[in-house]
Amino acid sequence: MHILLVNPRGFCAGVNRAVQILELAVARYSDKTIFAYHEIVHNSYVVNHFATQGVRFVFSLNDVPNHSVIMFSAHGVSPQIFDEAVKKSLKVIDATCPLVSRVHQAVKNYVEKGYHLIYIGHAGHDEVVGTVGEAPQKITVISSEQEARNLKYQRTPNNLSYKDLQLACLMQTTLSITQTQQIVNILREQFPNIEIPERNICYATKNRQEAVQILAKKSDMALVIGSANSSNSRRLCEIAEQQGIVSRLIDGVDEIDPHWFSGKETLLITAGASAPEYVVQSCLAHLCSMFEVSVEEIVVCEENVVFPLPNDWI
Ligand code: SF4
Structure with a gap:
């Protein structure tokens, strides 16, 4: 064969960076338990490697004692999670990939200018949850061509018609390029003025x-x-x-x-x-x-x- x-x-560069930061954190805080909010990256070998070094992976900050060290993964987290960490006086280590942070920033910029966002992504994925958390009322998540078509007949979470809004489209960084392009084409057909920045998928x-x-x-x-x-x-x-x-x-x-x-x-x-x-x-x-x-x-x-x-x- x-x-x-x-x-x-x-x-990729984002995963490399997140893994390096956690390696350094394990060495720097060798006298403490490091908590990681969700998997540092979505790979069982990487997660198990750090678990054997004492890193505790959690899915809720309720499981993290006040004043602990918490690591946020390459997928990023919502501002609500950052706020919760501050309230608990946690020492935050943020390993969010810079390309995910760039999408968070784009959400903030568009929302500030009054746009509603169509976000193409898989609902429930860590990256999507974190990004949508920037402005949940101003973002609609879709993942298929049919959902893109349906938008014309639907209303936003604030009960507004999509046709009457200034729209922009952002997306999860790890989608299929060809499938996403088909969804984007439908959005452009239905909403000719929709803004879609280049360099969305990483x-x-x-x-x-x-x-x-x-x-x-x-x-x-x-x-x-x-x-x-x-x-x-x-x-x-x-x-x-x-x-x-x-x-x-x-x-x-x-x-x-x-x-x-x-x-x-x-x-x-x-x-x-x-x-x-x-x-x-x-x-x-x-x-x-x-x-x-x-x-x-x-x-x-x-x-x-x-x-x-x-x-x-x-
Ligand atoms: S956005 Fe791209 S570069 Fe960043 S962690 Fe995800 S796959 Fe890697």
Whole structure:
């Protein structure tokens, strides 16, 4: 079997930064329990790694004692969570990806200017909850073409008609580029004056998706390494499937089933933006131990983005 190892894959700059900040925090506060609000990134290996170092992952600040150290994940949190942390006198370590912060800022700017926002994203995802929390009454979340079409006949949370409003559209950073474009086209058709800024979906999502789209054409199966709750990993699977090949999302080596590869000649391997490279390498080593394989790494685009650490962590 021939393996096409996709490059770029795995950790993006935002995940790298969040993981580095938590590593430094574990060292700096070695005498304290560090609490992390939600998963630092959506990957079970990363979460388990920090859990074994004593980091406690919580889903509510009620589970965090006053005056503790709390880490906010790469997905960001709503202003309400920041306020709650202040009330509890928590020491906040904010690892929100700068590209997610940029969307929060865009929400604030538009709302200040009187816009209502259509936000394309998966309701309930940590990033969506955090962003929508900036202005819940001024944001409508949609996730499909049908929901975009329906807006014409619906009213906002403040009971206003969308047609009568100044609208702008923002979106979750890890969506499928092609599916989102279809939703955007419908919004433009229905609301010709809607403002849609460029650079909504992040560079890492775009690069990983485009690479899979290109290389899936040369493959007959895709193995995507990433956790089931990782939005960008799931999108990579979908994109491979859209190119007509079988696609499997695996958290790690234990989930590999040798039967999957029967009759397969070219296997594409990639990893979502929160999947560590050592998991990719262990999967490769496992495949090499089971089958006769040749591995070819293909660089579809160079990726050199680095987000600096916040000043107090340098
Ligand atoms: S996927 Fe994009 S938005 Fe999300 S953490 Fe990575 S760089 Fe930031």
